Amino acid sequence: xxxxKNFCAAIATYTIPPISIILIDLLxxxxxSSDIWNFIRLVPFYTGIYFWSSQRSDAFNxxxxxxxxxxxxxxxxxxxxxxxxxFLCLYxxxxxxxxxxxxxxxxxxxxxxxxAITLTMLFKFLITSIFNRMWIPxxxxxxxxxxxxxxxxxxxxxxxxxxxxxIHLEDRYEKI
Amino acid sequence: xxxQRVLFLKENYVLRVLKSFFxxxxxxxxxxxxxxxxxxxxxxxGVSKGVMYISSPLIHxxxxxxxxxxxxxxxxxxxxxxxxxxxxxxQENSELYLLKERMRALQTENRIFKKLLHxxxxxxxxxxxxxxxxxxxxxxSNSLLLYLGNAGDFIKSGYAVVNSSGLIGRIDIVSGKYARxxxxxxxxxxxxVVSQKSRDRGxxxxxxxxxxxxxxxxxxxxxxxxxxxxTSGSGxxxxxxxxxxxxxxxxxxxxxxxxxxxxxELEIVKIIAYDVMPDKETAKELE
Numbered sequence: 323x324x325x326x327k328n329f330c331a332a333i334a335t336y337t338i339p340p341i342s343i344i345l346i347d348l349l350x351x352x353x354x355s356s357d358i359w360n361f362i363r364l365v366p367f368y369t370g371i372y373f374w375s376s377q378r379s380d381a382f383n384x385x386x387x388x389x390x391x392x393x394x395x396x397x398x399x400x401x402x403x404x405x406x407x408x409f410l411c412l413y414x415x416x417x418x419x420x421x422x423x424x425x426x427x428x429x430x431x432x433x434x435x436x437x438a439i440t441l442t443m444l445f446k447f448l449i450t451s452i453f454n455r456m457w458i459p460x461x462x463x464x465x466x467x468x469x470x471x472x473x474x475x476x477x478x479x480x481x482x483x484x485x486x487x488x489i490h491l492e493d494r495y496e497k498i
Numbered sequence: 499x500x501x502q503r504v505l506f507l508k509e510n511y512v513l514r515v516l517k518s519f520f521x522x523x524x525x526x527x528x529x530x531x532x533x534x535x536x537x538x539x540x541x542x543x544g545v546s547k548g549v550m551y552i553s554s555p556l557i558h559x560x561x562x563x564x565x566x567x568x569x570x571x572x573x574x575x576x577x578x579x580x581x582x583x584x585x586x587x588x589q590e591n592s593e594l595y596l597l598k599e600r601m602r603a604l605q606t607e608n609r610i611f612k613k614l615l616h617x618x619x620x621x622x623x624x625x626x627x628x629x630x631x632x633x634x635x636x637x638x639s640n641s642l643l644l645y646l647g648n649a650g651d652f653i654k655s656g657y658a659v660v661n662s663s664g665l666i667g668r669i670d671i672v673s674g675k676y677a678r679x680x681x682x683x684x685x686x687x688x689x690x691v692v693s694q695k696s697r698d699r700g701x702x703x704x705x706x707x708x709x710x711x712x713x714x715x716x717x718x719x720x721x722x723x724x725x726x727x728x729t730s731g732s733g734x735x736x737x738x739x740x741x742x743x744x745x746x747x748x749x750x751x752x753x754x755x756x757x758x759x760x761x762x763e764l765e766i767v768k769i770i771a772y773d774v775m776p777d778k779e780t781a782k783e784l785e
Contacts, residue, residue, distance in 0.1 A: 344556075351557045351632045357761060360635040384521050391528070396549040397557070398634050399641030399670065399678055403531035410524055450638055453532060454685045459707045462637030 335489055339382045340390055342484040343370035346477065351397070361466045364405070367394050368412060368442070368470050369477040372435050375413045376420035377481075381489055387413040401453060408446040415441060428478070436471045443467045547673040554676035558631050558645055565631075623737055624771045626653065628677070630764050640684040640706055642667065642764065644677045649769075653677055656735055658770045663758040664741030665689070665729060666767060679767075682742060682757055683710060691742050692730040696720040699730055702743060702755060710743060712753035721748040727755055734774045 347366040350359065367390055374382035391406030398405065415438040425431045443463060451457050534541070576583070612619070632643040646653055650672060657669045659679050667681040680687055687704040691712070698719040700712040715721060725745045731738030743755035 348556055348559075351561065357635065360633065360761075361637075363634060363636065384524050388524050388528070392545070392549055393553060396546050397553055398636075399639045399680065399684075401532060401535045402546060403528045403533075403535060404638070406528040406531065407525065410521065410528060414521060446638070449532075453536070456685060456705060458685060459637050459705065462706065466637055 335381045336383070336386065338484065338488050339370065339374040339378070339481075340386050342481060343367055343374075343390060344393065346370070346480060347397075358469075361462065362469050362473060364394060364398060364466075365470045365473050366477060367405075367409065368439055369435070369474050370481060371409050371412050372416045372438055372474075373478055373481045375416040376425045376431065376434075378485060378489065379417060379420065382413075384410060384413060400450075404446065404450055404453065407449060408442055411445050412438060412442040428475075431478075432471075432474055435474050439470055440467060443470075543671065546671055550671060550673040550676060550678065554631075554643060554645075554673065557643060558676070561631050624652075626769045626771065628659075628767055628769055630767060631676075633761060633764065635681070635683075635761050637706055640667075640681040640687075640704065641670070642679040642681065642767075644679060644767065644769075646672070646675050646677055646769075648675075650675045650677070652771065653769055654771070654773075658729075658736045658740065658772060659767050660740060660770060661759055661764065661767050663760075663763075664743075665736070666757075666759050666764065668736070669769065677769075683708065689736070689742055690730045690732045691727040693719075693721055693745075694726040694728050694741075695722070696725070699732070700727075700753070702727060708756050709746065709754045710757065712745075712755055715753060721745055721753050723748055726758075735772075737770055737772045740770075 343366055347363070350363050350366060371382075371387055371390065375387070387409040388406055391409040392402070394400070394405040394409070395402050419425065419434045419438060423430060423434055425434060443466070447458065447460075447463050611617075626646070626649040628644040628646050628649070630642050631645050634641045634643075642659075644659075653669060653672050655669050655672060659666045659669060665682055667679040667684070667687065670678045670680045681704070682689055682702070683704040683706065685704055685706045687702075689702045690699070691702045692699050696719070698716055698721060700715040700719070700721075702710050702712055704710050712721070712727070723745055725748075726741055727743045727745065729736045729738055729740045729742055741758055743757050745753060745755045747754045
């Protein structure tokens, strides 16, 4: 009984980060008159993946990043695989950076996010350009990058709230 | 000593190796998905349709409150300017009345000419109206998400999507009551067009910006600034003579054009069901 409870709690814990990302992203899909919203549709994904994989690696893994990438690819009409690779790249960078640097301090976390997302977007820019055999507009990609870095604190607050409200990993179950 | 009945007592060698290759494996799967997408295998479109089947209703539910607010705002704005609008419509109506008579005469003349030349007309098309529930207009893709309602069963990939300005894009994926549209400005869009004035042909390609490029123009082509490009109908994928874009710059090396629609006005669109392509058996016979 206790084992089943433990297993269910573990599954729920792994489900919360992707669900929190998808729910906040749905709000970004509400149609608005300003074109600027088009550039921030994927920001909850980037910030969420970085946040969860650097702050709570015990509740977020590569499969979560893979599934979120599939959803993002379909929602944003990208060729299947582009966002999956991008998110896996961000997941890898976030896990590596959190292993070497102190990401518990918010200012450092933001700085490292800026570094990770710059590399990730450069990677996405290159693979999308290679896939289409044509350079995609750099101005729009840069705008998306700057908006993503700017919006990180705001979205991180939301993820911190989700973490405090719904995940108390150490109290509820032991790591499996 | 009694043994513990657990799968892994501690991290063994196999698990450690598996863990280290796990992320690399996911990367390889993603790369394979991109390559498979490039060669267009039905399993990839199946995955896309499946994910869209789940995500589209969620997006639609999220957009409903905003749609309601937007509807209310528009109604209030309409009531505020109802007198000015009425005056403008009266004036437009009187102008259209004169044009209507002229058009009738031209239609009759056209019918006679067609009969004389034994002209075969473009088949009649059926159109469906759909509502835009979400748009993606960024550096990586330009697309729309449509709510089709019960018309979902009649819509196929490749159908033209238009609004009052002209061609917007083509249906990419249909999943249940929802469809994804690839806009003409998308990097994957290629539209065969013809100049409305000179009838010179070319292919209009998108690059995820408002400036599209016209490629493969004829050698002595006459493209000028502000010329309207319309669909040529070559290939049978799109109905002919739908306005697509206006030429912005007609240089020696490059010809750029801007689309006639503006993204902010995309609310209700029309889907044109145009089926002139032969079925598989007829295509084989023709070959």
